[in-house]
Amino acid sequence: xxxxxxxxxxxxxxxxxxxxxxxxxxxxxxxxxxxxxxxxxxxxxxxxxxxxxxxxxxxxxxxxxxxxxxxxxxxxxxxxxxxxxxxxxxxxxxxxxxxxxxxxxxxxxxxxxxxxxxxxxxxxxxxxxxxxxxxxxxxxxxxxxxxxxxxxxxxxxxxxxxxxxxxxxxxxxxxxxxxxxxxxxxxxxxxxxxxxxxxxxxxxxxxxxxxxxxxxxxxxxxxxxxxxxxxxxxxxxxxxxxxxxxxxxxxxxxxxxxxxxx
Amino acid sequence: xxxxxxxxxxxxxxxxxxxxxxxxxxxxxxxxxxxxxxxxxxxxxxxxxxxxxxxxxxxxxxxxxxxxxxxxxxxxxxxxxxxxxxxxxxxxxxxxxxxxxxxxxxxxxxxxxxxxxxxxxxxxxxxxxxxxxxxxxxxxxxxxxxxxxxxxxxxxxxxxxxxxxxxxxxxxxxxxxxxxxxxxxxxxxxxxxxxxxxxxxxxxxxxxxxxxxxxxxxxxx
Numbered sequence: 001x002x003x004x005x006x007x008x009x010x011x012x013x014x015x016x017x018x019x020x021x022x023x024x025x026x027x028x029x030x031x032x033x034x035x036x037x038x039x040x041x042x043x044x045x046x047x048x049x050x051x052x053x054x055x056x057x058x059x060x061x062x063x064x065x066x067x068x069x070x071x072x073x074x075x076x077x078x079x080x081x082x083x084x085x086x087x088x089x090x091x092x093x094x095x096x097x098x099x100x101x102x103x104x105x106x107x108x109x110x111x112x113x114x115x116x117x118x119x120x121x122x123x124x125x126x127x128x129x130x131x132x133x134x135x136x137x138x139x140x141x142x143x144x145x146x147x148x149x150x151x152x153x154x155x156x157x158x159x160x161x162x163x164x165x166x167x168x169x170x171x172x173x174x175x176x177x178x179x180x181x182x183x184x185x186x187x188x189x190x191x192x193x194x195x196x197x198x199x200x201x202x203x204x205x206x207x208x209x210x211x212x213x214x215x216x217x218x219x220x221x222x223x224x225x226x227x228x229x230x231x232x233x234x235x236x237x238x239x240x241x242x243x244x245x246x247x248x249x250x251x252x253x254x255x256x257x258x259x260x261x262x
Numbered sequence: 263x264x265x266x267x268x269x270x271x272x273x274x275x276x277x278x279x280x281x282x283x284x285x286x287x288x289x290x291x292x293x294x295x296x297x298x299x300x301x302x303x304x305x306x307x308x309x310x311x312x313x314x315x316x317x318x319x320x321x322x323x324x325x326x327x328x329x330x331x332x333x334x335x336x337x338x339x340x341x342x343x344x345x346x347x348x349x350x351x352x353x354x355x356x357x358x359x360x361x362x363x364x365x366x367x368x369x370x371x372x373x374x375x376x377x378x379x380x381x382x383x384x385x386x387x388x389x390x391x392x393x394x395x396x397x398x399x400x401x402x403x404x405x406x407x408x409x410x411x412x413x414x415x416x417x418x419x420x421x422x423x424x425x426x427x428x429x430x431x432x433x434x435x436x437x438x439x440x441x442x443x444x445x446x447x448x449x450x451x452x453x454x455x456x457x458x459x460x461x462x463x464x465x466x467x468x469x470x471x472x473x474x475x476x477x478x479x480x481x482x483x
Contacts, residue, residue: 042386128340134279150264
C-alpha cells in the first residue's frame with residue numbers, strides 16, 4: 001500500500017496545468033488531508049508499548065517485568081521455549097487477557113481505556129482458525145472482514161483470497177479444507193480488512209514453504225505501509241530487522257515467585 | 263448495527279445449512295406432545311384440561327435442546343475469541359446470536375404450537391392467548407438460555423449443567439404463559455398475565471445479554 005502525502009505534493013501541483021480552478025485548492029486539500037488521516041488512522045506515528053507486564057495463568061507466574069516497544073513499520077519476534085508465555089503475551093496485546101499488573105499503551109494512551117478502539121486496530125491470528133465447516137471459503141472470509149469493518153468491500157476480500165492462493169477454493173466449504181488451507185484462509189483475514197497491528201501466534205504452522213514466502217512478503221508490505229507485527233514462531237520466518245524478545249528472560253524462578261507472594 | 267445484522271445473517275445461514283438443530287427442536291416438540299395422549303388416555307376433557315401446561319412445558323424443554331450449541335461451537339473453533347475482538351460491544355453480538363437462536367427455534371415452536379393444540383382438543387378460545395404467550399415467551403427463553411449457555415462454556419457435561427441452571431429461571435414464564443391460556447379458555451381477561459410476561463421480556467432484553475457477555479469474557483480467559 002502506498003500512502004500519499006498531499007502536503008509534499010502541494011508545491012508541484014500548483015505549478016501543474018490547472019485542471020481545476022485555483023479556488024478549489026483549499027477545499028480539495030482539506031478533503032485529501034481528511035481522507036489521508038482517515039486512511040492512515042493510527043498508522044503514521046503511533047507506538048505500541050508495554051511496561052512491567054506480569055502475566056499469571058492459573059497459579060503460575062508466566063512472566064513478569066516484561067516490556068516491549070513497537071513503532072510504525074517495526075516487527076517484534078517472540079522467542080522462547082514452550083510455555084514461556086508467547087501466546088499469553090500475544091493474547092495480552094490483543095486484549096483477550098488482562099495483565100495482572102503493568103501497562104499497555106498505544107501512543108501514550110492506556111489500551112484498557114478504550115477496548116473497542118484497540119480492537120479496531122488489531123488483527124489476531126491464534127491457534128484456532130475460526131472457520132465454519134458449512135460456509136464456503138469466501139463466505140468465511142467475508143464474514144470476518146465485514147465484522148471487523150462493515151465498510152470493507154468485497155474487492156478487498158477477493159484480493160486477499162487471491163493473494164493467499166485460495167482463488168480456486170473460493171466456493172469450497174470449510175470442512176473440506178486441509179490444515180494449511182485453513183491457516184491460509186485465517187491469514188487472508190489480515191488483508192481483507194485493514195488493521196495496523198498484527199498479532200500472529202505461530203502463523204507458519206501447517207503452511208508449505210511457498211505459503212510461508214507469501215506470508216513473509218505480505219508482512220513486509222504491511223510494515224512498509226507503516227503497520228506493526230508481533231509474531232511468535234518456532235520455525236524460520238524471515239523478518240528483516242525485527243526486534244527479538246526472548247520470553248525466557250522474563251520467567252520467574254519458583255523461589256522468586258514465592259517471594260512475590262510470601 | 264451493521265455488525266448485529268452481519269452476525270444474525272451468519273447464524274441463520276449456519277442454521278439453514280446444518281439444518282439439524284431447528285428440525286430437531288420442532289420434531290422433539292411434536293413427538294413429546296404426541297406422547298401425552300398415549301400416556302394420559304384419549305379422553306378429550308382431560309387432554310383439554312392439561313393442554314396449556316403440556317404445550318408450554320414441552321416448548322421449554324425443546325427450546326433448551328439447542329441451547330448448548332449456542333456458544334459452544336464458536337467457543338471450540340476459536341470464533342468466540344475473534345468475536346470478542348470485534349470493535350463493538352460483545353453485548354451487541356450476544357443479542358445478535360440470541361435473535362438468530364429465536365428465529366431458528368422459538369419461531370418454529372410458535373408455528374407448531376397451534377397445530378398441536380388442536381391435537382390436544384384445546385378450546386378454540388385459547389388459541390389467540392397461546393400464540394400471544396408464545397410470541398412474548400419464547401424470546402425470554404432464548405435470552406435466559408443464552409445466559410446459561412455462556413456460563414457453562416468450557417465445562418464438562420455442560421448440557422446437563424445448563425438445564426439445571428436454566429430450568430428454574432424458566433418457571434415464571436411457564437406460570438404466566440399457562441395462566442394466560444387458562445384464563446382465555448375460561449373467558450377471563452388475559453391482560454395481566456401478558457403484561458407480566460412483557461415485563462419479564464423487557465427486563466431480560468438488556469440484562470441477559472449483559473450477563474451472557476460477562477460470562478463469555480470469563481470463559482475466554
